Amino acid sequence: MSLSEDSQDHLPWVIAVCTILSLAFVVGIPGNAFVIWTICGRMKQRSATVVLILNLAIADLLVLGTLPIWIYSIAHTWLFGLVACRFLTFLVYCSMYASIFLIMALSLERFIAVFYPFAAQRWKKKRATYAGVLTIWFLSIAFGAVVIPFRGTVSEDTGLDCMSYNYTSNSQLTACLLLETLVGFVIPFAIISTCYVCVGRRIGKMTCPSRRRSARLISSVVVAFALCWLPHHVFNTISVVSALMEDSYPETARELEDISNMGVYIAGAVAFLSSCINPLLYAFAARNFQSSVRLAKLSKLFEQMAPSVRQEATKEATSLTGKEETLTSMEMI
Template identity: 25%
Template sequence: MALVTGIPKVMNETNTFLRCPPIQDGAMALMFVMIIELIVGLPGNTAAIWIFCCRMKFWRPHTLYLFNLALADLLVLISVPFRIHTHLRFDDWVFGEVWCRINLFMLAVNRAASIAFMTTVALDRYFKVVHPHHRISHMTSSQAGKMAGLIWTIVIALRVPLLSMNLLRQHGNLTLCRSFSSYTVTPVVIKVHYVAYIAEFFLPWFLLLFCSAKITYYLCQRKMIQQKKVRRAIIAVGVICLVFTICFLPSIATGLSFLYIKRFYPRDCKSYKPLVKLFMMSISFTYLNSTLDPIIYSSSSSMFHNAFRRSMRDLGIRKKKVKTTSRETNDC
């Protein structure tokens, strides 16, 4: 292994990552998508947290889960400007090795936390509808807070190893900061990261599909589908399934395809290049999750929906008062 300015460079002639030139056009497209998502997602999630903290009088367990989902989205959006800057420089990372670790750690943690809390909200809806007498359906806000704390602990613990190794890679004149790179021998830390990345999609995805199908079947059997409260539960889980699939399935599908090519056809740059482009573009869908989650807040919680409408109504009244005062001042 050779060292270039302290950054490890893998010297394996059969390694796809080194043989194929870095992909740049996908990085630029991803940058523009991330800018749009930052412009929309940051104010949207900031407003959601303000509504949770300042406009809701009390929280139920599912409200607490939704707040943690909003918090995860806000934290991941704070990390996005550094990725935008990197893509603007055609994937050249200039913020140093330590911040590379922290940035990738934050992105991984918040992606996993978003998935975990989306799944928890769906499971909460499932138990409330299908098993209303189960003790999970009667959790207190205090118990839900402990559950949220446990989720954060597990998510962070699984990603702490990312902080223990150098994730910078030198590729020609570019310094790349990526958790998904090619190695002569893949470190155990990265293997754990790969397994967690895949498992945290498939297990929650199957749970979400199960909850959606079970709720719909249960309510159709009992002919309760027309009740407003019941329809909201179906819509809530359906929206979560849709957002989850749109945001996370593309990166998993392209990522697994990329790993397959890298493992079995390491010299096939012709297949490697389009897959890398698709994988980089699919990452933008992951960030899209932070932009779409306010839809989940509104569809999953009537309390949030009502608080949001009150806030908009109050804001409209205040604007009218300001305009009226302004006219009266001008008349005088």
């Protein structure tokens, strides 16, 4: 979608999309850069949670760095060639997968820390943490590469359009969009939701402030991600349904396609907001920490988010022992 002569009717949508993307860039670039600087420059000891947050900020910064090019292309036209089009698209999708996989890892890490604190001790070693992070980036690159052959269309009338896809059949479109929605949202979010339902029930019975604080923060990251990415995948699903109904119900398929074409750009712009929200959540949470040095609040937040596993295990064991003693006393009565 660009402001060519045949697309002036889309002007309100173009303005809305460019405004959302500009907001994401202005807020997200300094926010994620500050998170990276805080963790790398002010924290000598980095827990598994902090390492995951660092990589989440890096993924968000990578995708936000491409926004000026997308904003210009949406408002005018694509000037950078097919190779750049596909590379930048790959970077965006790679970061999308990395974000959801990292958030899933944060959820699993919190689940293990709450339910299996002793077992978590060997998984929180640096070697295991970095191996997990490398695996996440490898999978993100692999799934992100799927979109490369299909992004960008070239025609004699309009030239290169980097905003569209050159699927050769409805089967190809359906397979690619379902893969993106299932791997990039449905399956990971099902795992994330399950983890937090279990963690929420367990933490409700505990009195450890740091656990409650970190669980609230990470759950906020999860909710923000879901709200930002859900519209994008809803329109993906509409496109799939339209493709499947094209032969049997052509009129309905065209109506669904029009709905998808109308909403896909706004939904895509909203998805970019997920990359700028996390630093805002960290900053808001850091306000709860009293410190004479303002810049130290964020690092203090990260330090208290994931206390040592040994301490957590001790607290857990003490808590369980206390409950067992109480139950024994009640049984004796």
